[in-house]
Amino acid sequence: MPITDVTIIRRCALCSGQFGIMTVKKDNMRLMTNDLTWCDHCGKETREVRDIAEREDAVVAEQASYPGNPPVDDVTAAEFRRRRSAGIGV
Numbered sequence: 001m002p003i004t005d006v007t008i009i010r011r012c013a014l015c016s017g018q019f020g021i022m023t024v025k026k027d028n029m030r031l032m033t034n035d036l037t038w039c040d041h042c043g044k045e046t047r048e049v050r051d052i053a054e055r056e057d058a059v060v061a062e063q064a065s066y067p068g069n070p071p072v073d074d075v076t077a078a079e080f081r082r083r084r085s086a087g088i089g090v
């Protein structure tokens, strides 16, 4: 299943204080906004900046969700046994 929801971190553009997070559909994702949001830290309404949370984790999760076998990299037989004996999932 492709990832359709993304988690967005909302921060104050001035102090980088976190306003919170929200989950949106990828198709509706808006990282740019002109909305003003009240910041307790700054004591006024400020611009809001948004970033995608755990971007790299999401990529990994999406790749792991692809059908079929995981890609086989150049693991020699000796390396394979070493990993297996080390308890690394192979």
Ligand SMILES: [Zn+2]
Pocket (backbone or CB within 6 Å): 012, 013, 014, 015, 016, 017, 039, 040, 041, 042, 043, 046
């Ligand atoms: Zn602020």
